[in-house]
Every structure is written in structure tokens, then in C-alpha cells.
Amino acid sequence: MLSVNVQKRRGxxxxxxxxxxxxxxxxxxxxxxxxxxxxxxxxxxxxLDADSGRISLDGTVLLDxxxxxxxxxxxxxxGCVFQDARLFPHLRVGANLRYGAHRSTGKPYVxxxxxxxxxxxxxxxxxxxxxxxxxxxxxVAIGRALLSxxxxxxxxxxxxxxDSARRDEVLPYLEVLRDQLTIPMVYVSHQxxxxxxxxxxxxxxxAGKTLAQGDIGAMSLxxxxxxxIGPEAVGxxxxxxxxxxxxxxxxxxxxxxxxxxxVQSDGHAVGAKLRVQILARDVIVATREPEYLSVRNMLHGKxxxxxxxxxxxxxxxxxxxxAVIMARITHAATRDLGLAPGDAAWALIKAVSMRGRxxxxxx
Amino acid sequence: xxxxxxxxxxxLTLSLAVASRSVLWGLPPAVFMAWLLTRRRFLGHAALDALxxxxxxxxxxxxxxxxLLIFGTQGPVGGWLLRSLxxxxxxxxxxxxxxxxxxxxxxxxxxxxxxxxxIDRGLEDAARTLGAGPLDRFATVTLxxxxxxxxxxxxxxFAAGLGxxxxxxxxxxNIPGETRTLPLALYTALQSPGGDAGAARLAIVSLSLGLGGxxxxxxxxxxxxxxxxx
Numbered sequence: 001m002l003s004v005n006v007q008k009r010r011g012x013x014x015x016x017x018x019x020x021x022x023x024x025x026x027x028x029x030x031x032x033x034x035x036x037x038x039x040x041x042x043x044x045x046x047x048l049d050a051d052s053g054r055i056s057l058d059g060t061v062l063l064d065x066x067x068x069x070x071x072x073x074x075x076x077x078x079g080c081v082f083q084d085a086r087l088f089p090h091l092r093v094g095a096n097l098r099y100g101a102h103r104s105t106g107k108p109y110v111x112x113x114x115x116x117x118x119x120x121x122x123x124x125x126x127x128x129x130x131x132x133x134x135x136x137x138x139x140v141a142i143g144r145a146l147l148s149x150x151x152x153x154x155x156x157x158x159x160x161x162x163d164s165a166r167r168d169e170v171l172p173y174l175e176v177l178r179d180q181l182t183i184p185m186v187y188v189s190h191q192x193x194x195x196x197x198x199x200x201x202x203x204x205x206x207a208g209k210t211l212a213q214g215d216i217g218a219m220s221l222x223x224x225x226x227x228x229i230g231p232e233a234v235g236x237x238x239x240x241x242x243x244x245x246x247x248x249x250x251x252x253x254x255x256x257x258x259x260x261x262x263v264q265s266d267g268h269a270v271g272a273k274l275r276v277q278i279l280a281r282d283v284i285v286a287t288r289e290p291e292y293l294s295v296r297n298m299l300h301g302k303x304x305x306x307x308x309x310x311x312x313x314x315x316x317x318x319x320x321x322x323a324v325i326m327a328r329i330t331h332a333a334t335r336d337l338g339l340a341p342g343d344a345a346w347a348l349i350k351a352v353s354m355r356g357r358x359x360x361x362x363x
Numbered sequence: 364x365x366x367x368x369x370x371x372x373x374x375l376t377l378s379l380a381v382a383s384r385s386v387l388w389g390l391p392p393a394v395f396m397a398w399l400l401t402r403r404r405f406l407g408h409a410a411l412d413a414l415x416x417x418x419x420x421x422x423x424x425x426x427x428x429x430x431l432l433i434f435g436t437q438g439p440v441g442g443w444l445l446r447s448l449x450x451x452x453x454x455x456x457x458x459x460x461x462x463x464x465x466x467x468x469x470x471x472x473x474x475x476x477x478x479x480x481x482i483d484r485g486l487e488d489a490a491r492t493l494g495a496g497p498l499d500r501f502a503t504v505t506l507x508x509x510x511x512x513x514x515x516x517x518x519x520x521f522a523a524g525l526g527x528x529x530x531x532x533x534x535x536x537n538i539p540g541e542t543r544t545l546p547l548a549l550y551t552a553l554q555s556p557g558g559d560a561g562a563a564r565l566a567i568v569s570l571s572l573g574l575g576g577x578x579x580x581x582x583x584x585x586x587x588x589x590x591x592x593x
Contacts, residue, residue, distance in 0.1 A: 047488050073491045086489035089591045090507040099503075100493030130591075148493045 002027070002152065002184060006043050006053035006063070015039050015208040021201050023058055023184040026361060028199035028216075030189060032228060036208040037188045041156045044186065045080050046073035057151055057184075077106055079150030083157040085137040087129040093140050094125040100148025108149050110181065118180065119143045119173055135166035139173060146183070153177075153185045159194060167194075174198055179360045192229045196237065196277055200361050204228065220277075221317065221324055223307070231310045235279035236326050239359055242272050251296060251351055257323030261349070262296045263356045274356035283327035284348035285316055287337050296351035299325065303343045306334060318347050325349075367564060373540055374548035375568060381456055381531075381544055382524035385463035386517050389471055393516065394509070396468075397475035398501075416469045418530075423466060427533025430462055434534070458535040459542045463527045467520035474519060478512025479505070508591070511584040518583065522576025526569060545569050 002021040008014070015036045021027040029037050042048035044055065046062070049070075055063040062071050062078075079100070087096050101112065116122050119139045124132065132140065138158050145153060155174075159167045171194065178185065178198060187198055195202060195216075202219040204211040212224040219225055220237040238261070240254040245265050252265035254274055263276055289298065301320035309315040314334045316327045325347045339345070367375065400412055418426050434441035434452045444450040452458035482505060490500045506513075528546040535542040537551065549565040552558035 045488075045492055047491065073488075074494050074496050076492075077494075078492060080489065080492040082485065082489065084485065086483070086485050088486060088490070088504060090510075099490070099495075103494030103499070105494065128590075144493065 002055075002057050002186070004044065004053075004055050006040070006050045006055060008039060008043055008048065008051050010039065013039075013208060015043075017203075017205065017208075017210045019203040019210050019213050021184060021186070024182040024361070025200040026178050026185045026187055026198050027201045027203060028187045028189060028195040029203050029205055030192065030195050030228070031205035031211075033190055035205045037190075037205055038156060039208075040205070041080075041154060041186075041188055044152075045078050045154055046071065046076045060151070075105070077104075077149070077151045079145030079148050079153045081138070081141045081145050081153070081155045081158045083160050085141040087132075087137055087140055087144070089129050091129070092125070093121070093127050093129065093132070096129065096140060097121070097125075097144050097147055100144055104147070104149040106149045106151065109183075110146055110149065112147065115143045115146050118176060133166065134162045135169040138162065138170050142173070142177070146177075146181075150183070153183050154188075155185060156188045157190070158187075159191070160189075171197060175358065179358070192233055196275075197357055221326065226309075226315075231313065231328060232281060233279070234315070234326065234328065235277045235282075236324055237275060237277050238323050239273065239275045242268060242270050242274060242356075245270055252356065254356060256321075258321030259299055259323070261299070261354075262351045263354045264351060266356060268356060268358065272358060273360040275359035276354050276356050278325055278349055278354060280315060280326040280328035282349060282353040283325060285318070285327045285329055285333070285337065285339065286346040286348060287339070287343065289346055290348070293348070294350075295348045297347070297349040299347045299349070301325070301345060301347060303339055303341050303345050305341055306339060316345075318345055320347055367568070368561065370539065371548060371561060371565060371568075374543055374545050374565070377456065377540070377543065378525050378545040381459045381463055382521050382527075384457070384460035385467060385524045386471075386521045388460065389464040389468050389520060390513070390517060393468060393471035393475060394506070394513065397472050397479055397509075397512075398505070400472070401476050401479045415472055418466045419469045423527070423529025424533050426465060427462060427530040430458075430465065430530065430534045434458070434461065452535075454535050454538060454542065456535075456541055459531050459544060462530040462534045463524040466527050466530050467523045470523055471516035471520045474516030475509060475512040478509050478515075482508045511587045511591075514583045514587060515580050518576055518580035522573050522580070525572050525576075545572075 001023055005018045007016045017040050029040060031037055043050050050063060050065060052065045053063065061069050062076050063069060119142060121139060121143055124136055124140065159170055175197060189195055199216050202216050203213040204224050212222050217237050226234050238256045240256045243253045243255050245252045250265050251262045252268065254261045254263055254276065261276065268274060299320040301318040303316060304319050305317040307315045309328060312331050313328050314331050316329060316339060318325050327347060396415055432438055436442060436445055436453065441452055452461055486504055487500050490504045495503060526546050531542065531544060532547055537543050537547045545565060545568065549562055552562040552565060
């Protein structure tokens with residue numbers, strides 16, 4: 001368990017953050033630029049002195065201002081990956097990777113060869129840092145942090161300086177890290193698609209305060225998240241295992257709640273654990289079971305809530321066999337259908353509008 | 364080197380010895396001073412900064428005189444050195460090296476500060492999170508990244524040290540074989556009748572050493588910068 005409660009004033013800006021992460025897990029610190037995420041990262045790493053508060057990780061107290069405990073950054077064993085990689089320019093890639101390994105005091109749990117293999121670093125070892133692409137630099141930075149055998153990996157917007165092609169090149173490595181190592185991670189980002197792919201838990205930060213927190217499925221339904229990512233990006237996030245794959249159509253049947261969701265299999269096999277985001281704007285609501293439609297998913301459920309969304313839209317939440325799906329429909333549609341909480345309804349979702357991503361943390 | 368007379372060769376080798384000794388002595392405190400003035404804010408920062416730069420603006424003879432007051436056999440430091448360690452600085456080549464080191468100190472500090480200021484502090488933070496304590500960070504990150512400035516500073520100071528005149532002649536006088544360095548020998552040649560040819564030779568030697576030093580310094584720092592990818 002990572003448990004954080006810190007306060008810091010910097011001029012007119014003040015930060016007051018409280019959150020917890022069950023370990024191992026990936027916690028996303030998510031918020032707009034300038035909300036205080038970077039200050040929080042420096043406080044966690046010990047690079048900045050907190051005014052007050054307490055940080056503990058798996059029973060070790062890293063900071064407790066009332067007790068006067070403050071483990072310095074060099075002994076906190078928190079591996080950091082910065083936005084600008086911060087590789088040592090006078091050392092080759094190999095020496096950069098070994099820098100933390102030589103100084104690590106903890107019991108080693110990942111060895112050099114494993115990290116090299118995991119991050120595909122073998123061809124880069126003898127290169128100089130200025131000969132690396134942006135994506136390669138970040139992979140080396142991740143490897144360097146991992147090899148210091150940290151108790152926690154802190155990633156401060158590691159993809160923010162990369163173009164989208166480079167981002168897509170690095171993201172799969174981070175997913176592999178999450179699924180193959182049991183190291184807890186704190187991932188700072190202002191890009192929700194990164195959070196969606198990586199995080200198990202989400203903490204929302206706004207103006208230096210923690211707004212809301214929880215596991216990502218629950219957080220996907222929260223209005224505080226909607227405020228930050230905007231109505232277009234709102235959708236429920238569900239996880240499930242592939243039960244079967246239709247040999248003819250290639251569609252995978254994923255167990256979600258007590259029902260089955262059909263998504264494109266994207267090369268994943270039966271038994272794979274997937275995370276699927278169903279965007280509210282892609283969901284159609286029917287009050288009677290429709291026929292003759294191309295749509296692959298017609299999930300029967302019950303309307304649990306109807307909230308006024310931005311513009312002329314309503315956000316309809318439906319319980320479908322234990323899973324909550326949201327539909328963004330016009331206010332006019334709600335009125336014409338006479339929708340009200342408690343009504344039976346069908347949620348219609350096109351299989352092509354969703355993409356399942358492998359999600360199997362700490363496996 | 365039959366082109367130079369034996370006494371001229373003496374002056375040349377003495378100059379080289381004095382200049383290298385002065386760089387060797389000056390380097391560690393210059394690195395420390397550059398770090399202190401760049402990275403630390405403290406009471407008296409401006410005063411210390413001015414003190415370090417004083418030899419640049421003071422007449423060298425005045426610096427030599429001040430050294431005489433402090434390091435002379437009657438001076439507070441010089442007297443102590445003589446009594447307890449039997450080290451005598453005035454009228455010796457070590458004294459010449461000290462005077463040269465003081466004069467070229469600001470040159471070294473300036474060159475190092477410039478390179479220290481260009482180092483991304485984030486790199487030191489990164490080293491910290493990787494488990495490196497303060498001295499470790501300084502030795503493995505800050506110092507190697509300061510290298511272009513250290514090399515440039517050392518070579519410039521060496522080249523300037525070869526030509527230090529005023530402070531040396533005031534502090535350690537003009538003793539052949541002990542403190543008569545190139546510029547002092549050049550001055551002596553000019554003062555003696557028929558010494559024109561010798562003076563010309565010594566001037567040519569000084570010129571080539573100075574020029575070579577500056578070119579070498581530029582070449583070195585370019586090489587190191589390329590190594591660092593800047």
C-alpha cells in the first residue's frame with residue numbers, strides 16, 4: 001500500500017494531496033497541465049521538501065513531518081522516469097543503465113538481462129545518448145530506473161515530449177512492465193488515453209487538490225473525470241476475459257458482468273484479459289428489443305440514472321448484468337422514449353467502435 | 364635547441380614548471396569556488412565573488428606586494444609556514460607558482476562557472492533518485508559535465524601563467540634558475556646591452572606558447588562538447 005498525505009506551499013500555489021494505492025498496482029495521477037502533478041512527483045521522490053504530511057510505502061515510512069522522519073531522495077528507492085529522460089550525456093547507454101544498479105541497496109528483483117530483454121535495449125547498449133530517438137531515450141530511462149531496484153516506479157509524463165508515433169512505440173513496453181513485474185507504479189499524465197491503457201487506479205487532481213480517487217472502472221463513471229476530459233471522451237471502462245472467438249467473424253466474446261460483449265479480437269487469444277472502453281457517445285439506447293440491425297451488441301439492462309450532460313445531451317447510466325454502461329443521448333431522445341430510472345432498456349454498441357487492450361496487471 | 368642559449372632554456376623550462384605547478388594547485392580550489400559561487404547563495408557571496416576576481420583588475424605588482432605581506436617570512440601565513448613546516452615561499456619557484464596561481468585563479472573560475480551554469484540540474488536530481496549521495500553526484504555527474512570548462516580554464520590559466528610578470532617579480536624577485544621565468548628573462552635581456560637578439564627569441568617562444576595554448580584549449584573543449592553531444 002502506498003499512502004500519501006502531503007502539503008506544500010509554493011508562492012501563491014498550494015498543494016494538498018491525499019491518496020492511496022493498493023500495491024502492486026498502477027496509479028495514474030491525472031489532471032490538466034499546471035494542476036500540481038509535477039510538484040507532487042517531486043514531493044514523492046523526495047526532491048522537494050514537504051511542509052507537512054506523511055508518505056508510507058508497504059510499511060516503510062518515507063516521510064513523517066510530525067515525527068521528523070524524512071528519508072532523502074537518494075535512499076527512498078523510488079525510481080523516477082522524467083519527461084525529458086535525463087540520461088547522463090557523458091555516459092553511454094550501458095553505463096547509464098548501470099548507474100543506479102551499482103548504487104542500489106535493496107534486494108535485487110530484476111536483473112540486467114531481464115530488463116534489457118523486456119525493454120528491447122540490447123542494440124542500444126554501446127550508443128551515446130545523443131544518438132538515441134526520443135522513444136529510445138525513454139526506454140533507457142525506464143530501464144535505468146528499474147535497475148536501481150526501486151520499491152516504486154514514478155513516471156512523470158514520460159511520453160509527453162514524444163510525437164504520437166513514438167508514444168505508440170513506448171506504450172506497449174509500459175504495458176508489459178505492468179503485466180510482468182509486480183512493482184507498483186505512479187504514472188503522471190494529462191493524456192487520458194495513456195491512463196486508460198496503463199492504470200489500475202486513478203487520482204484526479206485539480207488546482208493542487210485531490211478531487212476524487214478509486215479504481216479505474218469506478219472512476220470512469222464519475223462526474224469529476226467528465227469535467228476534465230470532456231463529454232466526448234466519457235465512457236465506462238470494463239475488464240473481462242475472452243471466452244471464445246468466432247472463427248468466421250473473428251469477433252471475441254468478452255465476459256463483462258454477467259453478460260457477453262463482442263469486440264474485435266485484434267489477435268488476442270481465448271483466456272486473454274482485456275480492458276474495453278465503451279464511449280458514451282457510441283452507445284444507442286432502445287426501450288424495446290430491436291431487430292434487423294447490424295449492431296453486434298444488444299445488452300439488456302436497467303436504467304439506473306439520467307443526468308443532464310453538457311449541451312443538449314443527457315448521460316444515461318444502465319446496469320447491464322452488474323456492469324455499468326453509459327449512453328450519451330440527446331435530451332430530446334430521453335423525452336421521446338420517456339426514459340426514467342428503473343426502466344428496462346437495451347444498450348446497443350457496435351463491435352467496431354471498441355478496442356480491447358490486454359490488461360493483466362501483476363500476472 | 365641550440366637556437367636558444369642555456370640560460371634561455373632554463374627560463375623556458377622554469378616557466379613551464381611554474382605554470383604547471385600553479386595550474387595544479389589552483390585547479391581544486393577553482394573547481395570548489397566555481398561550484399560555491401554558482402550553486403550556493405550565502406551571506407558575503409558578492410564579496411567573495413569580487414575577491415576572486417580582484418587579480419583581474421588589480422595591478423599585478425600590487426598583488427605581488429600583498430602576497431609579500433601575507434606570505435613573506437614576516438607575514439602571518441609565510442611566517443607560520445617557515446616556522447612549522449620549514450616552507451619558504453619568497454625567492455623560490457614555489458613562490459612564483461603561488462603568485463601565478465593567484466593571478467590566473469579568476470580565469471579558471473570564470474571558465475568553470477560558465478560550464479557549470481549550462482549543466483541541467485535535473486541530471487543531478489536524476490542521479491539522486493538513482494541512489495547517489497552529494498559527493499557521489501558531484502564526482503560522477505557534475506564534474507564530468509564540467510570537464511569542458513575545467514580543461515578550457517586549465518589551459519588558459521597555463522598559457523597566461525607562462526607570461527605572469529608583475530606579481531612574480533614583486534613577490535619572488537628575479538633570480539636566474541630559480542625565479543627568472545620567460546617574461547622575467549625577456550625583461551632582463553631588454554635591460555642588458557646587446558640583449559636584443561635574445562629578447563626577440565624569447566618573445567617568439569612566448570608568442571608560440573601562448574598561441575598554442577589557446578588553440579589547444581579550443582580544440583579540447585570542442586572535442587569534449589562533441590563527446591557530450593552538444
